[in-house]
Amino acid sequence: MFDTVLVANRGEIAVRVIRTLRTLGVRSVAVFSDADADARHVREADTAVRIGPPPATESYLSIERILAAAAASGAQAVHPGYGFLAENAAFAQACADAGLAFIGPPASAIELMGDKIRAKETVKAAGVPVVPGSSGSGLTDAELAGAAREIGAPVLLKPSAGGGGKGMRLVRDETLLAEEIAAARREARASFGDDTLLVERWIDRPRHIEIQVLADGRGNVIHLGERECSLQRRHQKIIEEAPSVLLDEATRAAMGEAAVQAARSCGYAGAGTVEFIVPGKDPSSYYFMEMNTRLQVEHPVTELVTGLDLVEWQLRVAAGEELPFTQDDITLAGHAVEARLCAEDPARGFLPSGGTVLSLREPRGEGVRTDSGLSEGTEVGSLYDPMLSKVIAYGPDRATALRKLRAALAETVTLGVPTNAGFLRRLLAHPAVVAGDLDTGLVEREADSLVPQDVPAEVYEAAAAVREAALAPSGDGWTDPFSVPSGWRLGGTPKPVAHWLHVAGQDPVEHRLGSGVRAVTADRVSVTVDGTRHTFHRAGDWLGRDGDAWQVRDHDPVEASLTGAAHAGADALTAPMPGTVTVVKVAAGDRVSAGQSLLVVEAMKMEHVISAPHAGTVTELDVTPGATVAMDQVLAVVDPDETPDTAEETP
Template sequence: MFETVLVANRGEIAVRVIRTLRSMGVRSVAVFSDADADARHVREADTAVRIGPAPASESYLSVERLLEAAARTGAQAVHPGYGFLAENADFARACADAGLVFIGPSADAISLMGDKIRAKETVKAAGVPVVPGSSGSGLTDAELADAAREIGMPVLLKPSAGGGGKGMRLVRDEAQLADEIAAARREARASFGDDTLLVERWVDRPRHIEIQVLADGHGNVVHLGERECSLQRRHQKIIEEAPSVLLDAATRAGMGEAAVQAARSCGYRGAGTVEFIVPGGDPSSYYFMEMNTRLQVEHPVTELITGLDLVEWQLRVAAGERLAFGQDDVTLTGHAIEARICAEDPARGFLPSGGTVLALREPQGDGVRTDSGLNEGTEVGSLYDPMLSKVIAYGPDRASALRKLRAALAETVTLGVQTNAGFLRRLLAHPAVVAGELDTGLVERVVDDLVATDVPDEVYEAAAAVRLDALRPAGAGWTDPFSVPSGWRLGGTARPVSFHLRAQDPVEYAPRGSADVTDDGVSVTLDGVRHTFHRAADWLGRDGDAWHVRDHDPVAASLTGAAHAGADSLTAPMPGTVTVVKVAVGDEVTAGQSLLVVEAMKMEHVISAPHAGTVAELDVTPGATVAMDQVLAVITPVEED
């Protein structure tokens, strides 16, 4: 076994890998950019090395700097985690050339399965069913469009390199093909450095089921059952579970054998995942989509139902050990479900969020596990992936695992950064989810019913109670009646104390209940119902939801906001970087015309003209960093005759 392993990643996955290294007595080396100097994975590793400035291209994606860090710390092996360079064949080769063991498959296997076009051809030759789609690599935009028309709408555009749903575009309207192909290429180039695309037939209401495989270097390959990953937004998994309620024993065995054959077809070694698309009405008709040649985000659910530590077996296989068990020894016990906690704001269309973690509570124990890269004080920016942590629940059956996970999400507190925890808790209570009637489009169909867009009165009641408490005089003895926040007036009727607050739209709120305020919480009784919140600074949270309730000065707002008020202004919907600017000052634009593209946390957001008019102001250029709500441009409307 290795003495020292460098973890070439960050965040929750680095913390997760370090945990297993510690349990095995292996020394861990963390790497960090300037943005992560005080991050949790840095604190928990045995040693840590700075590898560059904040941009990933100059730090976590720098092969040279990672190899230098390994050499400086005496590492014998490198664990790539997932994301960044985990599926980069050049990195795997560079590690081997430097005398390091890459804890993962061979560079040839990564290269083969990382090219979705070659991967489909390879597994098809091995007898694995594949999704109908385009053939050949390096297709031009015109060739992709022709293939899409031949397949028939709707179709799915996919980057040949990479994964995780990035760059994938569902196209239902043939007229949108050109724009969608261009956008998919941009995202693929930004995420993977390769804009090669393929096109596949879209299966309506499909289920996404993947098989975990494990292979050693001695020819032994087993599968560890399936995970259902059908609950997705924008092709990104948000809830995963094992096993799937869709599969019977025969289908599970058939898909498992297909996954094993796919792994054998590329000489696979280590832990990997074979992903299938499955028609919900006919589970026996499954199609190979791709193989992820790395550890998956959702690996904990497999660990909980098999009792295996997948990171440990990655290390053992990389060190040359044989698998200590065969297929007949693998048993699936109980049920596990995982929820991905991401820095995003459901009330703002799930746009990426950021900020400083002011208060943190992450559930653990009694069938609940949280894998996290957070600490109080962690700065969540726009440079890296938005996933912050994962909450996983295990129970003897699916119903108990669902209950535990909903309760764990209600206990999760991440104040200072908006997350999707409350949304996920409501999703897990949706009747279709409870019944196991899943498909990859379910979340998008029900999303509006699950997003809490209105701020409840009790939130403003709690915020006002905190402000009222801060105004109360401290100490004993005589109290000046004018200093008491009671609304008392000399010779007149008391007026209710009110506060100008803003969580979404500005409001004037006067407390009308009773309250108990502490340093980290507040309880208010309103209309006979008691509500309890966690709090930190101007943040309030409960049941996974959070609100940033700020003081609002209507006079100042009317003065400072006048210059750019109204529908003429286009503002940044999230903190990020302007990647595309399509117009200049003086250009005439039409309503809905795409003007700019802002990118944050590997997500693109197109800024469109709110109405026809002329570009009167343009305050950004490509590459500019922008804050949320920053004015980007002003469109003067067309004057009507």
């Protein structure tokens, strides 16, 4: 076993790898950008090395700086985690050339399986069924469009490099092919540095099933069962479980053997995942999609049902050990479900969010595991992936695991940064999810019903209670009676003081405290509304309950009416999230049509297109490509065309 291992990653996966290194008695080395100088993974490692400024291209994606950190720290091996350089063949080869063990497969396997086009051809030759689609690499836009029309809509555009849903585009309307191909290339180039695309037939209501494989350097390859990953948004997994309720033992064995053959076909070693698309109505008809040549985000569910530590076996295989067990030794016991906690705001269309973690509570206990990179004070910005942590629940059966995970998400508190915890909790209670009737489009179809449209009345009641508690007499000296919000009136009936409150995305509300019992402490507030007691976690102007959180700001209607916004209403185009402007398609003075794409803002590897709200003229354009913008910052202004109702009459 190695003495010292450098973890070439950040966040929850770096913390996760460090945990196993500590268990094995191996010294851990963290790396960090300036943005992560006080991050949790830095504090938990035995030592840490700065590798550059915040942009990933100058730090976590810099092979030279990672290798220099390994040399400076005396590391013998490098664990890449997932994301960043984990599936970069050049990085794996550079580690080998530097005399470092790369804790992953050979560079040749990464290169082969990282090219989805070559990967499909390779596994097809090994007898593994593949999804019908385009053939050949380096297709032009016209050739891709032609292949798509030949296959017939709907089709899926996919980057040949990378994974994680980045750059994938589902196209149901052939007239949009040119626009979608251009967008897919742009996202692929930004995410993977390679804009090569392929096109595949889209299978309606498919299920996403993946098989975990484990191989040593001596030709032994086994599989560790499957994971169901059908609950996705924008092709990104959000809930995963093991095993899948869809597969019977015969199908599980057949898919497992196909995954083993796929791994053998590329000379694989270490832990990897073979992903299949499966028609929900015919599980026996499964198709190879791709192979992820790294540890997967969802690996904990496999660990819980097999009892194996996959990071430990990655290390042992990289150190030259032979697998001491065979396929017959692998059994699956119980059920595990994982939820990915992401910095995104469901109430604002799941746009990436950010901020400072003011209060943190992560669930623990029997059958509950949290893999996290968070701590109180963590700054969540727009430079890196939005996933913050993972909450995993295990039970003897699926119903128990689901129940435990819902309860764990209700206990989760990350005040200061909007997350999807409440949304995930409601999703896990959806009748189709409970019944195991899943497909990759279920979340998109049901998303609106799982996001509350209004702020509950008790949230405003709690916010008002906090404000009045802050102004109440302290008891340690004289208090100006006119500063106390008692509602007292000379010769009149007391009237509760009005509090003007505002939650982003909602209209300001004038709220007066009710007569119910309330209690306010440093980190909690309880209020009674219509006879029901409601308790919230609180920090600053944030309130949280059952995985949901609200930032309730004070609103001054007089000031708002006097100053207003620099530009009002629909004329102003504002940033929907903190991020970077990557594309500007217009200039001041340009005429635009309603719905025309004007700018693209990127945050946390996600693009958001800013479109013209109406036909008109761009009168102001306040940003350029590369500009960093804050949420709600004005980007441009489009003055609408005059209509017969608004135009001045000609004398």
